[in-house]
Amino acid sequence: MSYCAIDFGTSNSAIAIPAPGDAGMRLVPLENGQPTMPTAVFYCTDADDLPPSVHRPPLPELPRTFGRAAVQAYVDGYEGRLMRSMKSVLGTALIDQTTEVGHGHGVKYLDIVTGYLRHLRTLAEADGGQPLTQAVLGRPVFFVDDEPERDAQAQASLEAAARAVGFADIAFQYEPIAAALDHEQRTEREEIVLVADIGGGTSDFSVVRVGPGRAHRTDRRDDILASHGVHIAGTDFDRRVSLGSVMPPLGFGAFGPEIKGQPPRPVPSRVYFDLSTWHLVNTVYAPQRVAELANMIDFYGEPVHHQRLMSTVRHRLGHALLGRSESAKIAVAEHGVADIDLAVVEPGLRSHLDAAGMAQALRDDLDRIVACARDTVARAGLQPDGVDAVYFTGGSTGLGLLTDGLAAAFPTARSARGDRLASVATGLGLYAKRLFGA
CATH class of the missing domain: 3.30.420.40 (ATPase, nucleotide binding domain)
Known part of the structure; x- marks a missing residue:
């Protein structure tokens, strides 16, 4: 083979x-x-x-x-x-x-x-x-x-x-179709399942008819009632956590000095968004970009913010800080609170994230994901109560805020779970x- x-x-x-x-x-x-x-x-x-x-x-x-x-x-x-x-x-x-x-x-x-x-x-x-x-x-x-x-x-x-x-x-x-095939192995009757495959990069949904009598068909096109998705998922959650809890001590959301009686202007924010986006972190380390950032010290009302930013850039700490954002997200999901150690930037520097703060940071993203799920079911010509089961897969479905919101959108459907990381591959x-x- x-x-x-x-x-x-x-x-x-x-x-x-x-x-x-x-x-x-x-x-x-x-x-x-x-x-x-x-x-x-x-x-x-x-x-x-x-x-x-x-x-x-x-x-x-x-x-x-x-x-x-x-x-x-x-x-x-x-x-x-x-x-x-x-x-x-x-x-x-x-x-x-x-x-x-x-x-x-x-x-x-x-x-x-x-x-x-x-x-x-x-x-x-x-x-x-x-x-x-x-x-x-x-x-x-x-x-x-x-x-x-x-x-x-x-x-x-x-x-x-x-x-x-x-x-x-x-x-x-399609990855959610693959997840449906994995789920089908454990179904004992025919049902309509909404597959919610939410990983690191995308939130994908498919409404699929599954059942033991259909499992061995090669062509399943007639069983796929609708597919839809949105490019929001785990790495976007990491970015939200980073911008909300990790980047502010580095100057994100801060203001510059008051000049000639004019109101202070916000510190330029693009670098913080790039440092909070996994595939853009490396763009910040280009020599010309580092030089430009070094020359921006006058934009900062608090010089320590600029010092921390430059330490992050010069020592290439972007991925390390994003890793701390990811760990904080997981810690809050599991324990309700996270103490974020930022000592790699400055000895003793710390930040904090709790459940309320994460819910606020992720609210817009979670609302868009739930709206996408509702839209997928509507595209299948169904009402929410027409879904028999919601099958959760993908690493981000370990986040209770997310799965609770999706379950509430389809209150008559039972929740089913596969291997969060391996069901699509299966x-x-x-x-x-x-x-x-x-």
């Missing part, structure tokens, strides 16, 4: 291959025995000081690490550049651009995506003991909201990366088996 299924996610990725005999599909253990791996790459720029488990591609490509090892290399302070949320670059002008990774080295964003997919394929081939030439790749309902041309370009870029890796036969499936594997397995 030469086929596989790849869930290339904004935050985490997975790959499924045929199990021995006729046992269906299985997820490949990618890192430390785990079936999912963070979608992260760390490019190593110091050849004399490399982290463990480094991969050495042919010259002139740089050594690199992937997944949890990539994040750890960044945390441990190795020379290089951490890349995360590469999927968010698909459909943007950045995909064909080159980003500096240090010591004069540059890498095209599309090559970063290609290298990560190649790593997934290599791990899967080693685990399965045979080459893989056919692949089903998951995709969000919309890579880009309300721009069909850019959305098509995003899929074309992902397909180009997959072909560069060595896949000759490529198919795509469903893509089922689809790949039906498509290529014959």
